[in-house]
Amino acid sequence: MKTLIKNVVILSLTGETSPINGHRFGEKFGDILIEGDTIQKLGHAITDDVDKVIEGRGMLAMPGLINAHQHTPMSLLKGFSDDLKLMDWLDQKMLPAEARMTPEDIFWGAKLSMAEMIKSGTTAFADMYIHMNEIASAVVEVGMRASLARGMVFLQDDGGKRLTEALELVERWNGKAGGTISTMLGPHAPYTCPPEPLKEIIKIAEEMNLPIHIHLAETKEEVIKIRDKYNQTPTEYLYQAGLFEKSHVLLAHSVHVNRRDIGLLKGMRGGVSHNPVSNLKLGCGIAPVSEMMNQGIGVGIGTDGSGSATTIDMFEEIKAAAWLQKLDYGDPTVLPASQVLRMATIGSAKLLKIDHQVGTLEVGKKADIILIDMNKPHLQPVHHIESLLAYSVNGADVDTTIVNGKVLMQNRKLVTIDEEELLKQVSTRAKRIVEGI
Ligand SMILES: N[C@@H](CCSC[C@H]1O[C@@H](n2cnc3c(=O)[nH]cnc32)[C@H](O)[C@@H]1O)C(=O)O
Numbered sequence: 171m172k173t174l175i176k177n178v179v180i181l182s183l184t185g186e187t188s189p190i191n192g193h194r195f196g197e198k199f200g201d202i203l204i205e206g207d208t209i210q211k212l213g214h215a216i217t218d219d220v221d222k223v224i225e226g227r228g229m230l231a232m233p234g235l236i237n238a239h240q241h242t243p244m245s246l247l248k249g250f251s252d253d254l255k256l257m258d259w260l261d262q263k264m265l266p267a268e269a270r271m272t273p274e275d276i277f278w279g280a281k282l283s284m285a286e287m288i289k290s291g292t293t294a295f296a297d298m299y300i301h302m303n304e305i306a307s308a309v310v311e312v313g314m315r316a317s318l319a320r321g322m323v324f325l326q327d328d329g330g331k332r333l334t335e336a337l338e339l340v341e342r343w344n345g346k347a348g349g350t351i352s353t354m355l356g357p358h359a360p361y362t363c364p365p366e367p368l369k370e371i372i373k374i375a376e377e378m379n380l381p382i383h384i385h386l387a388e389t390k391e392e393v394i395k396i397r398d399k400y401n402q403t404p405t406e407y408l409y410q411a412g413l414f415e416k417s418h419v420l421l422a423h424s425v426h427v428n429r430r431d432i433g434l435l436k437g438m439r440g441g442v443s444h445n446p447v448s449n450l451k452l453g454c455g456i457a458p459v460s461e462m463m464n465q466g467i468g469v470g471i472g473t474d475g476s477g478s479a480t481t482i483d484m485f486e487e488i489k490a491a492a493w494l495q496k497l498d499y500g501d502p503t504v505l506p507a508s509q510v511l512r513m514a515t516i517g518s519a520k521l522l523k524i525d526h527q528v529g530t531l532e533v534g535k536k537a538d539i540i541l542i543d544m545n546k547p548h549l550q551p552v553h554h555i556e557s558l559l560a561y562s563v564n565g566a567d568v569d570t571t572i573v574n575g576k577v578l579m580q581n582r583k584l585v586t587i588d589e590e591e592l593l594k595q596v597s598t599r600a601k602r603i604v605e606g607i
């Protein structure tokens with residue numbers, strides 16, 4: 171199967187961040203040839219025989235956004251319990267609701283998130299949740315790229331069952347669906363994982379060469395809890411358990427990390443998923459991402475589940491990430507447009523360990539591409555394309571979403587998801603789940 175995208179402005183997001191006015195609209199105008207799952211040519215007036223032509227005049231092509239931290243089925247719980255403290259929200263609302271979710275609910279909730287992600291330009295995501303078989307099946311049906319982990323909370327005595335499920339997920343799905351699915355191990359957080367199971371997971375991850383996805387230092391309460399229990403910061407706790415010795419680690423949040431903590435993270439494989447909207451909404455604080463990046467720590471962008479962030483539009487996260495750093499430093503030159511766009515693409519790709527496949531538009535990479543319709547009042551005139559993308563574009567401006575060479579949305583119509591059926595399914599399921607909570 172060959173697809174030709176014609177007459178688009180191509181923003182490949184390769185290389186270093188560009189200086190202000192480094193890119194101008196129209197400078198890289200051309201065509202993209204996709205063969206199978208791969209970008210075959212980027213050039214001018216490509217004339218190959220193809221099966222499908224996408225006319226892209228007036229549109230911009232860029233790498234799909236990569237959401238580095240998600241709990242996709244929580245879309246069923248969006249708006250159900252807002253404006254609560256994180257620990258109350260989790261203990262009193264989310265965990266009881268999650269206990270009621272059937273595998274089918276998880277399947278439909280994951281699909282709901284995927285519909286929203288495709289419609290706002292996200293092509294890949296990292297997910298940590300329960301009933302991962304159902305999520306993996308939804309991923310295959312929908313055609314997105316995903317890195318999946320069974321979230322493990324060790325507060326009850328059936329923790330062993332969770333580890334077994336985590337390993338079954340790896341066994342069954344790692345590298346499957348044409349290489350679009352990868353897997354990680356997902357110990358939930360320092361406050362839900364005591365040293366013993368945590369160390370066991372770290373050892374298994376090293377032996378099996380599996381990345382680890384874990385929450386870190388999201389709230390001040392977490393810092394107090396870990397200090398009271400272990401007399402350490404959450405980062406020190408994970409460091410001492412040996413987490414950063416060998417494994418590739420995806421840390422979600424990392425809001426409350428001090429200078430010393432950042433020193434411990436320096437040199438780690440992987441890095442931090444910054445989830446600014448969730449952190450803002452829960453009043454958690456501002457993660458010191460500029461400082462971490464200055465120390466060479468990888469930083470990508472995620473949304474967290476829509477149970478907390480409520481929105482999973484990565485363009486909102488991009489804006490929030492840039493604005494928060496500028497505000498925090500009192501300096502608008504911090505985290506410029508070109509840098510924050512790279513965090514949400516190749517930055518996240520590195521965290522998911524899929525940067526050899528995606529994250530930039532380059533010949534030989536997998537075709538995960540989004541087309542943005544620039545013919546709109548809020549996107550004209552164009553002086554600096556990266557500024558518009560970072561500060562003006564919304565998810566709803568995405569016209570076409572392609573993953574692994576396959577068109578998942580065109581003219582804003584989903585190709586692999588029956589939207590009407592989806593909305594019917596989720597409304598009845600969501601009502602049943604939260605009844606009486
Ligand atoms: N509760 C599961 C495993 C956890 S999966 C991932 C978990 O992360 C939770 N979660 C979602 N958002 C956040 C957040 O912002 N901070 C901490 N936990 C979260 C979510 O509710 C879900 O329970 C078990 O049976 O072991």
Ligand SMILES: [Zn+2]
Pocket residue numbers: 239240241385422474475
């Ligand atoms: Zn989370």
